[in-house]
Amino acid sequence: MPAKKKTPSKRTNRKPKQSSRKKKIIIWGLKLAAMAFAVGAIFVLFVYLGLFGRLPSEEQLAKIQNNTASEIFSSDHELMGRFFVEQRLTVDNNQVSSFVKDALIATEDSRFFEHNGLDFISLGRVLFRSVFLGDRAQGGGSTISQQLAKNLYPRMRLGFLTLPVGKTKEIFTAARLEDIYSKDDILTLYLNTVPFGEDIYGIEMASRRFFGKHSKELNPAEAATLVGMLAANTAYNPRLHPERSVKRRNIVLRRMKEQEFLSETEYQKWRQSKLVLDYHRIDHNSGIAPYFREKIRVQAQKILEEKYGDEYDIYSDGLRIFTTIDASLQKYAEQAVDQQMQRLQGEFDRHWKGRDPWEKNPNIYLNALRYSKRYKLLDDAGWKEEKIFKHMEVPVSMTIYTASGEKKVTMSPVDSVKHYLKLLNTGFLAMNPKNGHVLAWVGGVDHKTSQYDHVTSRRMVGSTFKPIVYTTALADGMEPCEWISNEQQVYEDYDDWKPSNSDGNHEGYYTLKGGLAKSVNTISAKVITRVGIGKTIDMAHDMGIEGDIPKVPSIALGTAELSLLEMVSAYTTFPNYGRPVEPIMLLRIEDRYGNPLYVNEDEQESRQAYDDQVAYYIIEMMKGVVERGTGHNLRDLYHLKSELAGKTGTTQDNSDGWFIGYTPTLVAGAWVGNDQPSIHFRSTALGSGGHMALPIFARFMQRVERDGSMKKYSSSSFYSIPYDLQSRLTCDDYSLDDPDKDIFNRLFDSFGRPDSTKIKRKEERKSKREERKEKRDHKSVLDRMKDLFKKN
Template identity: 45%
Template sequence: MLKKIKKSPKIKWAIIILLSLLAIFLLFFASIYFGAWGKLPSSTELKELKQNRATEVLAKNGELIGKFYVFDRQPITYKELPPHLINALVATEDARFFEHDGIDNRSLLRVVFKSILLQDDSAGGGSTISLQLAKNIYGRKDYGALGIVVNKFQEAIIAKRLEDIYSKEEIIRLYFNTVPFSDNTFGIESAAMKFFGKHTSEINLEEAAVLVGTLKASHSYNPRIFPERSRLRRDVVLEQMGKYGYLTEEEVQEAKQRELVLNYKSYSHDKGLAPYFREQVRKDVSKILDTLKNKDGKKFNIYRDGLSVHTTLDVKMQTLAEEALKEHLQNLQKQHEDAWGSAAPWLTNREIVNDALKKTSAWKNLEKEGNSEAEIMEVLNKEHPTEIFSYDGTETKNISTRDSVAHYLKFLNAGMLAVTPETGSVQAWVGGVNFEHFQYDHVSQSKRQVGSTFKPFVYAAALENGIEPCEYFSAREVTYAKGWTPSNSGSEEEDPHMNYNLKEALSNSMNTIAVKVLMETGIENVVNQAKAMGIKSDLPQVPSIALGTASLNLTELTEAYTPFLNNGKTSKAFYITKIEDGEGNILAEFKPEISDSRSISKTNRKIMIEMMKATVNEGTATRLRTTYGLRNDIAGKTGTTQNNKDGWFVGITPNLLAVTWVGADDHRIGFRNTYIGQGANSALPVFAKLMQKMNSDPAFNDITQAKFAPLPAEIKEMMDCDPEKRDGFFKRLFGGGDKDETKQPEKKEKKEKKGFFKRLFGGKDKD
């Protein structure tokens, strides 16, 4: 035989070729094995597998409300994987998983024989769970024409190493924690939460089959985009489970009859619950992490290190707040547009539209290219398909960039912050009407004139400086420095001889009296009072400050109202409680920040609450009672700024403080008239709708059924006066009463405060 081989050149060359091919193959394999095509992970590295993990943002009850990630992945343990999920995976992806050592030789032979020789596409891919895991962890690189071969060999080597290091259960766990699902989601926990709103341990048989079914082609079988196609793929998975004995035929048929029901929850930065709040948390956490280092001495990465950020947010209240704001703003938007009609500034005011246009990236890019303003305008006036926001849903229209800018200028926006006043802990945070299209946060970023919501600081300062609740002030108009003459909204004619006490003046938001109280108290005293209560912004020392001409941030205004409910002490807005690493170790912990001293006495605090209760019961906020039928214990203050640019409402209950602002993003665009733009119509309804929704949910009974403490007898006595009184005969005959206020007042000396007992007995005021 050997002689024949030696004599036969064909056989001899065939052997040489085979041996050469074998040698080339071995050299090729060795080059891959020893890293010539890229370093392969060692056994030591594989033992310490660490994948990028999403950072979770958790509400106060531990519920997941958002994530920060490069890849949306959240690892879980093997015990959290339900048996039917594991069975679905094995039956569909690797039926002999528990028998092979990472490479299924039988499957490979089948693929080679059927797919290559017989051209049978039904042969399958021959890829095992271990091979897929290797691909999931390390991905594939482009090696040119040999890319697929090199990648396959690399995956086989890694798969064998993984099988040597990890048990089958551990490989299943690693696989489920790394495999990509639909919608750029990595890992079963993230997929279960996104598509079904459940933890992995809670998903049922059909849900498990849906998710496993997407592994064949994550986009093609995306249950959100292609529900029917996903359902059919689910049924294939169920049939595979029946084929390999994991389900009976009856169980398969029953499961196939059930509908595919999703509970989709996006955790992307611009969708889902509380996007404005989550963005603020992201900014804050990033700054905090800059001051911390991990055990390796490196800084933590918010997108990769799988941290847990615990917050104070109440998921139910946040959901209701977002619903309330959207419901009201949608109706208010129609009123706003109808009132302006064809005279709308976003249609007629070229300056406003052009200013907004120049802020767009389209304008800036064209300007960088050296185009003139005329050339830029020509380009931006050309129509093209554009996706635009509307309350009925995002739609695509054929409009120009300029028209798109005008479209967004017309929208009213809003901000709402609800806190627990004793601690400042944030319960709900709505920064705008739609984060995807309006990313400017009106809770944390915006500063607007606050209108009459500033008046309580004026009256608090008055009380603190000795003015009595029953002191009367004339509603008569007076001209101040620079010819400024404030008037009262909605009262065409007033009796010039009528005087009102503080409660009546505040509850009906009388501008003329607010300024007189400010001047009597002293502007500097009022400014100091506001600062002591939590206002951080600069306050102009002018008479008009009494009417809220100062521009303040919504958060600081909220904080400044907390002393009225928190025993005179200011509570800083507080929303991050702690940050943990992936193993549950606390990296940073935070407590409420409450001022050490009181900014208002107990007596005056209670008087102020009583005066703001009157605003709701008989003053400018009565529609809480009449229109919305609320019977809760509520105090409050409405606010409207000049030319109806801003509407405000501060809603006060014993256990919840909520502040709402409504207006256009461009401060030059206001409401057409006071009827629509006043705080009672523009901002108050958001709070009213929120309270209505909370009243319907027993979970909020501790807020909705809470009562203000009964007013002590001595304070009742202090406030027991007629709401108004008329000037006497001689005063009406000879005039007097109102001081000449055409000059700036000199600094007022602080009056001695006189409490009820001091007035009665001459002793110290009981506080």
């Protein structure tokens, strides 16, 4: 039997086929890999050639300059605030704590000193430990150089290509950075650019924000806290999430120990330390004197543009701007304003409880609704007014400003408008009368709510204008002890104007000094009509008031609308013995390296608005306002000890309350009212300047007097009045009967002398007036004092 042929087994038949298939797969795999490599190479080439946006050149990278906030300082070098696009402060290598750099390297790039911008070893290790072991403490795969590149040149939005294009650009940029900069420079550049949340950038700003110190002063725990924030600056924010922040801090400290930046002992010490923050938030609204800072911003920009064109940008060039503000006086002013306005707002709310101050003029409320942001948005969207008003009656969650601070409430937008309509506001200003330096400036109750500055806004000035009227009268020859009838009078030449006194009393006689001390309207009216409206306005301008003043006699009672800045500036002539000074706010501007760009070297023009004799008189008369007149509460209620003079002011219907006071070395004034003049107290007892504004000045001066370092403002004395002038101030303020008809004058009548006496007095006044006008070039009190010092 022939042997059967052996048929090959299935296993034997498969081997050639499987081998062939594997070869094909390998070949196709190699082809795909080659194609992928080619595509990748082309992609990288396209990125390098700039198809997806140009790479930064080495020249550009060599000139890296971050947007750096400009800082504004008080005269005593306290930081007041910043001007910025990004809240960033750029620092040099030696201004950063070594602990910060160590923490950054240990956490973000442990092989930082071993690579040239791209670290394949670290990248592989991070991928393995992060993906397979879940250890997130290793940080990301990018080197510090790559992260710096990303911070400097944010990724373009390219859809699914955003990540690969961005990463590739960062690799090229990182390599160029490594060629240009030292490792230490790259660390500092990175720390200057990295965001820390809360709209702040850079280690210096973060250090000041959270720990109230410079970055070079950070200890290992503080450095680890800030570096820990880089992983997620909101999640690890030490203010918002302290427990989470401490856990992250300790991870960073452990990495520092593992990288041998810390010993075991140091690690244990700082790991167990408590988180202690010294949080300082300074932005456009916070910080001291925000209204004043806006004036400085405008002034500084104008100066820089005039001198340097567009070479410097106040928002990004890290300038240092020095002002005249005294930080302590500014804080005292803000505290005094807060204290008084909180009390006064409570009184106002109780005064109008159950009623609306605009009930007689509802258009005030309707216009306020129409000017609200919510109304404008809905109006722009095409809504009808009836529908808008109905929508605005629905309560929503919001944060409102109150006299005691911000408050989260559920309130309808309609009620919110009513709330803000009822808020009283204020302005406060303090100046040095010798050199014009502005020492304190409060433009309103809350800069965040309203940027409208009440130091420069114009309002009726009330009786604070009267000292200018009386100064004009003294310069024109009237005497402080000259008697004037308090009788009410109709002035036919001025449209039958008939001024009256607030207390309704029109009996008796006042001396000139008594009329000012008691702020008597009838006396002021007679004084201005006697000396002339034109002369009074000229005197006001000579004293520094630049605004228009209407040529009507009622300006004697304060109907002119002027700013607090103008009025305080004018009042500097009183302690300065007739010499006006212009307000000065800006002292110096430096670039980021400390080089001066502008220095205020302008000397105040030396001129006299009125002579020394008038100055002596008006100071004594205004001291009477404080000692026995409308400003007596400064002594009786607030127990101020300084030598003081000043004047209260109250306008019609109690719309505006004023007080401006001064010592020999300080002039300060306050205004209080509502932004709508028709919204006010209904009684003068509550709405007078003595009740609304004077307490701000008083509380400010109380703090000044308690501060031993402020004695130059509170302990100085006015010059002693010359003996020959003292007798001319020795008289009563008021007499019910005509003083010229007293018993002594009647005795003189028997000798036929009263008429000749009156004529003689008039002739003497006329002679003295002409004599003073001829002696405008004589030396002032200050000049004589200078001569005396030279001789000694």
